[in-house]
Amino acid sequence: MSRVSGWFLGARLGAQQVDLGVSDGFVTAIEEAGSAARPGAVLGSGGRITPHLAEPHVHLDATQIGARVLNVSGTLQEGIANWSAVRDELTAQDVTARARQTVSWYVSWGCTRIRTHVDTGSLVAVDALLRLRESLAHEGVTLQVAAFPQEGILRAPGRQQAWEEAARRGCDAVGAIPHFERTTAEGARSVALAFQLADRLDVQVDLHCDETDDPGSRHLEVACTEALARGWADRVIAGHCTAMHSYPDPIAARAIEQVVASGVQVVCNPLDNVVLQGRHDGYPRRRGLTRMDELLAAGATVGIGHDSVVDPWYRLGDANLVRAAAMLVHVGQLTGEAEMEAVLSLLWGSNHRCFGGAPTLAVGQPADLLWWPVGDAAEILRIAPRPAVYANGRRIGTPPPRGSGADAP
Ligand SMILES: [Zn+2]
Structure with a gap:
């Protein structure tokens, strides 16, 4: 044109x-x-x-599979099972075609910088998305790839090696999933390992952090402590942080203080978490989003991800980040005029931080x-x-x- x-x-x-x-x-x-x-x-x-908008958190390796393998119960557990069933048979061609389709949807909604997490259980998907990153760079789209150990780093033999190998192949960020490790201590160790690997490879850290309703899941504080000690004020993202929804108020206040002091960015994924969290609750049922109102009021750096686009965990979504912001505004009760402006402007503001800052x-x-x-x-x-x-x-x-x-x- x-x-x-x-x-x-x-x-x-x-x-x-x-x-x-x-x-x-x-x-x-x-x-x-x-x-x-x-x-x-x-x-x-x-x-x-x-x-333009920026997307800090999506899973392009799994995108568009949600319509292929249906999640009958709509739960996180069935989503994980469905993903495991297809992951070993992924081909580079399939991953690339599905990822490209979703990227085209993002661009049509004004988003040209995208960070995808990739399950390090499939090096086929890792390589395919790293290659796609190169092609998209010639098309005006910035893709970042974060090495995400979907099934943990320490839970079973071989996972740490696969995760390290994936990161070494050229990922932009290293992830972890501490709340999914076997014990709180191993969760904390996985966070430390992610920082060490990121240090060795000179890349960023991007954790799936405390994505649970368990108020005892406090790996966010471990991440903040690591970030503060290393002076990595603009190099660390903690995604989800849904446990903070259920923290006792004094614990949440302490965690938010550490988020602000360390510069760790909390990325909220309202579309997935509003449907995946609170599944063990009867009524009243928790909303399962991190405390975005309190984080914003405290001056924390935050962001909004779409997380899933037609994938095994969330078959809905169309890569329109405004819908994710709208969900947050509703569920987080951020409907004050200034609050709506603050939430929406994250999409072209702080969402760009991991890409080097807002244009x-x-x-x-x-x-x-x-x-x-x-x-x-x-x-x-x-x-x-x-x-x-x-x-x-x-x-x-x-x-x-x-x-x-x-x-x-
Ligand atoms: Zn995610």
Whole structure:
């Protein structure tokens, strides 16, 4: 597609209303809305302009399998069983095709930086996603791969070796799943091992951390202690942290204090966790999301992941991060005006941290931007509209046909 030239008129950009000019792939003007005549094409009127979105947490090795192997009970346990059943037969071609499909969905919703976790139990999937990372780099999409030991590092012989081998093949981050190890002590040891491996390989740490309703699962504090000791303020993500929902208040307050002090980023995955957590509860049933309101109020760095897109754990979803933000706003009771703005803006703000930080839009920079037809955070959350996606001034991200790839056999 050719590069567009013209103006977005009267669009919200941050807290301002601006006219934003684009030409030859660059932003050429950002001026107060209506302050002068703007000859040329009108690319959009009103609405809002933001940077592209970033996805810090998805599983592209398992994506699009949810419609192939149905999770009849809808539970985490059956999801794990279904995944184990297909994992050993994965082919590179299949992994790549499914991952590409979901990446195209992400791009169509304005997300061009994606961190995928990959189960280190399948080196076929690891290699396929590392190769896909190279191809996508030529297509304007940044893919990061995190080595994720789905079935633990210490639970059985051979798992630690597979996890280390996967990381060594060139992953961008090292993961762990401490709450899934056999004991609390082994969970803590797995966190320490992840930091040591990340140190040796000079990569980031990205944990599936305390994804349980057990208030005794406190590996987040272990991760914060490691991060603080190493001074890795912007190098560590703790994903899920759902146990914090069930911590006694003083323990949660202490954990949040450590998150803030260490700089560890807590990434909440509202779509999966609202359906997977609380499954052992009768009523009242816990919501199973980490304490995003308290984390935000304390000034912690947080983020939002989609986590699953049509996979064995969650057969729903369409890679639209606004839907994940909308779920968080509902379940986390973050419906104050400022709260909705804070939650939504994570998608183009802190979600970018693991990719080197949030992009800014300024005159002279490439025209990598989204134009949303509505401007208010509440309106974007309410209707989850598809933004117009521009990269270097070119319109990208053709929407996929309805129902593509996600129908049950
Ligand atoms: Zn995950």
